[in-house]
Amino acid sequence: MLIGGVLSVAAVGAARCDIDGGLLDPGSTASRQQDEQVRSVAVAAGDREYLAAHKHDVHADVITFADAVCTATESVRTAVTERSDEPRTVERAVAESKSDLRGLADAAALAADRIDSVALPATDRVLTPGVDGETWRSLRVQAAGAFRDTSGVLRGIGDGLDAHRYADAAAASGALSGANDAAGTRLSALGAAIDDVMSRLPIPNSETDAALRSSGVCAFSKD
Known part of the structure; x- marks a missing residue:
């Protein structure tokens, strides 16, 4: 009996240790x-x-930010006008390419400043699942950074062109073609970065979604 009693007390004690308290x-x-x-x-x-x-305020925040990005994108798209295909001297062809690249670089730099100047929305609380308070800041940094990086790359490509370095028209043509391809690659990367930014905008309601899709200013895709 004594042994059994001791074991019973020990068992009860252990059970009490496991009880959470609810x-x-x-x-x-x-x-x-x-x-x-x-x-x-x-x-x-x-x-x-x-x-x-704050439905209207949030809608306005999204549209304001998107408009800044789209306006910046359009400013780069229209920075260079089409040139005729008339024959050119090496010096003129190089000068025109450098001017075009400089114009694009300047436009991209101004675009970055434009996006940086957009005030962070006051309504930056959670808008959609997975969106937190850092969303606007990160999107603004990504968009402005893409334009700023593009400006630097394009300026560098233009600075690398020098008519005096080319022995003949064929060499100059090859250099200009390479510069054009490099600039095109950089602009394509810019477009992809902006598409990514636009695709991750927090969309609070169908009105905002419709406004963005119908803007026609810059690419917008959202699954």
Whole structure:
């Protein structure tokens, strides 16, 4: 009996160690989990109420940012006018290419400044799942950085052209063709970067989505 009694007391003691305390114990795992769930539900409800109250403000934030990016993109697209295919001397061809590249580089630099000048939205709370307070900042940095990098690359390509370095028209033509290809590659990379930025814009409602898709100013794609 004595041995059995000792074992029974020990078993009860061990069982009590494993009891969490449930919701009756504020420090228990169950209570902590419940508190976290309550907070999560409250935050989600708060976000829904916030979005409902600031629906127009959020829409305006998205459109303002997109407009800045699209205007910047268009300014680079139209920075260089088409030239005729008339024959040119090496000096003239090189000078025109350098001028075009400089114009594109200047436009890209101004585009970066334009995007940098866009104020971060006041309504930068969670708008859609997976979007946090750093969304606007990261999108602005990515867009402005893409234009700024493009400006530097294009300027470098133009600076590398020198009519005095080419022995004849064939050599000059090859150099200009290579410069044109390099510039085209850089501009394609810029377009891809801007498409990525636009595809990750937080879209709060169908009105915003429709406005962006119908703008026709710059590429916008969102699955």
